[in-house]
Amino acid sequence: MLLALGDGRALPASVLASEAGVAPSTASGHLAKLVDGGLLAVTSQGRHRSYRLAGPHVGELLEVLARVAPAAPVRSLREGTRAQAVREARTCYDHLAGRLGVALMQALIGDGAITGGDGRHRVEGDGADRLSAPGRDVDYRLTRAGARRLATLGVEVPAVGAEGTPLRYCVDWTEQAHHLSGPLGRALARRLLELGWLRRAERGRAVHVTDLGRRGLETELAVRLA
Amino acid sequence: MLLALGDGRALPASVLASEAGVAPSTASGHLAKLVDGGLLAVTSQGRHRSYRLAGPHVGELLEVLARVAPAAPVRSLREGTRAQAVREARTCYDHLAGRLGVALMQALIGDGAITGGDGRHRVEGDGADRLSAPGRDVDYRLTRAGARRLATLGVEVPAVGAEGTPLRYCVDWTEQAHHLSGPLGRALARRLLELGWLRRAERGRAVHVTDLGRRGLETELAVRLA
DNA sequence: GGAACGCTTCGCCCGGGAGCGAAGCGTTCC
DNA sequence: GGAACGCTTCGCTCCCGGGCGAAGCGTTCC
Numbered sequence: 001m002l003l004a005l006g007d008g009r010a011l012p013a014s015v016l017a018s019e020a021g022v023a024p025s026t027a028s029g030h031l032a033k034l035v036d037g038g039l040l041a042v043t044s045q046g047r048h049r050s051y052r053l054a055g056p057h058v059g060e061l062l063e064v065l066a067r068v069a070p071a072a073p074v075r076s077l078r079e080g081t082r083a084q085a086v087r088e089a090r091t092c093y094d095h096l097a098g099r100l101g102v103a104l105m106q107a108l109i110g111d112g113a114i115t116g117g118d119g120r121h122r123v124e125g126d127g128a129d130r131l132s133a134p135g136r137d138v139d140y141r142l143t144r145a146g147a148r149r150l151a152t153l154g155v156e157v158p159a160v161g162a163e164g165t166p167l168r169y170c171v172d173w174t175e176q177a178h179h180l181s182g183p184l185g186r187a188l189a190r191r192l193l194e195l196g197w198l199r200r201a202e203r204g205r206a207v208h209v210t211d212l213g214r215r216g217l218e219t220e221l222a223v224r225l226a
Numbered sequence: 227m228l229l230a231l232g233d234g235r236a237l238p239a240s241v242l243a244s245e246a247g248v249a250p251s252t253a254s255g256h257l258a259k260l261v262d263g264g265l266l267a268v269t270s271q272g273r274h275r276s277y278r279l280a281g282p283h284v285g286e287l288l289e290v291l292a293r294v295a296p297a298a299p300v301r302s303l304r305e306g307t308r309a310q311a312v313r314e315a316r317t318c319y320d321h322l323a324g325r326l327g328v329a330l331m332q333a334l335i336g337d338g339a340i341t342g343g344d345g346r347h348r349v350e351g352d353g354a355d356r357l358s359a360p361g362r363d364v365d366y367r368l369t370r371a372g373a374r375r376l377a378t379l380g381v382e383v384p385a386v387g388a389e390g391t392p393l394r395y396c397v398d399w400t401e402q403a404h405h406l407s408g409p410l411g412r413a414l415a416r417r418l419l420e421l422g423w424l425r426r427a428e429r430g431r432a433v434h435v436t437d438l439g440r441r442g443l444e445t446e447l448a449v450r451l452a
Numbered sequence: 453g454g455a456a457c458g459c460t461t462c463g464c465c466c467g468g469g470a471g472c473g474a475a476g477c478g479t480t481c482c
Numbered sequence: 483g484g485a486a487c488g489c490t491t492c493g494c495t496c497c498c499g500g501g502c503g504a505a506g507c508g509t510t511c512c
Binding site: 037038039057058060061064065067068069 | 265283284287290291294
Binding site for chain 2: 487488489490491492
């Protein structure tokens with residue numbers, strides 16, 4: 001549940017229960033303990049109660065823990081494969097995250113389609129790189145060549161994003177790197193799903209890369225997935 | 227146990243068990259899991275097995291965890307005070323160790339009674355400084371003045387130890403320093419107990435410094451205890 | 453007002469992990 | 483060689499904590 005909140009979102013208890021694969025009552029107990037322990041903050045909104053990380057220090061903790069304990073503590077095979085899929089590729093709001101989202105960002109940078117940063121997340125930063133979703137501290141820009149390349153793929157490159165404004169990005173905690181968000185991230189995700197390169201999982205936020213997509217990503221965007 | 231290793235020292239299993247206030251068998255189980263989990267590294271040296279943090283990342287983890295969960299280092303007062311006593315002064319085989327043993331060694335060196343080293347333990351050494359009791363890599367010698375001073379106190383200074391042979395010493399893990407062992411260490415410990423300066427604890431290896439002993443150590447041997 | 457909904461609290465079951473002592477193995481000391 | 487020592491393994495007990503379903507409380511919708 002903490003990992004699900006890792007990107008700074010606020011999620012209701014029921015969603016967190018589903019993410020964790022436990023009963024609502026179980027989730028409620030854990031969430032209460034996490035709030036009591038100062039790890040989560042909760043806000044009531046009508047009959048919903050939304051939980052979020054209590055602060056950046058919790059994000060740092062998750063980050064360090066992920067580095068020390070990289071392997072998934074797989075209790076059940078089903079959960080294991082599902083968690084694996086989520087780590088591999090997932091949606092974050094409306095754009096792509098996980099290894100896939102990071103690899104896409106890296107490929108676009110390596111290709112010269114995006115300039116302004118190297119895609120890595122600096123832990124040593126001045127802390128201005130906020131825990132929550134849209135980062136703006138790195139001034140990523142879409143180059144003219146990049147806009148053309150994406151347009152060729154059928155991605156509806158937002159007009160404002162062409163050159164004038166910096167691109168939005170998120171920090172991907174498990175990968176310690178950035179991935180695209182904002183209008184361009186949304187358009188890219190939509191197009192890749194349209195093309196059949198990606199397919200949404202039945203439940204949860206996981207996304208599967210199809211064989212077609214694997215080939216397409218490699219030849220068209222120079223994205224290499226392990 | 228991890229916190230005890232937090233400053234980068236390497237400590238044997240028995241010390242860690244004592245620090246944690248659990249039985250050796252319990253500590254052994256936990257240590258094995260920590261090694262298996264990649265948090266600790268272990269090196270065998272004789273009949274001792276020394277554990278240390280597996281790398282800087284573990285230290286970072288402890289740091290971040292401590293920041294998020296600052297509370298409760300001491301669960302039971304009894305355990306705390308007992309561990310404290312053992313750390314303060316104890317016997318090691320038949321001679322004195324802990325802060326007392328190290329302070330004695332330091333005082334004798336500072337006084338010119340012992341020459342040949344400064345009493346500190348170098349971790350970075352070539353590894354020849356054995357973990358187990360009798361170290362011989364530093365050539366400590368008892369000076370003529372030192373022999374006289376100890377004889378005045380009633381210590382039966384072994385004949386061979388007077389000048390001809392190097393003094394035996396042990397590495398004191400919690401203090402990262404040397405303390406006297408061998409015949410001279412034994413004679414000194416026996417005499418201090420005889421004088422009533424020290425008193426054995428009912429159980430365990432802890433030793434208590436009496437008020438008489440505190441004064442005597444300070445005036446006769448220039449030993450200062452915190 | 454009634455029903456569905458979201459969440460929490462309560463009571464219960466159950467498995468696993470923590471803890472210890474005894475015993476075994478290898479090492480060191482006398 | 484014998485004894486003490488340091489550590490680990492094994493077997494055992496016990497209790498904590500996770501998990502669930504049922505029930506209760508507050509909110510929203512029709």
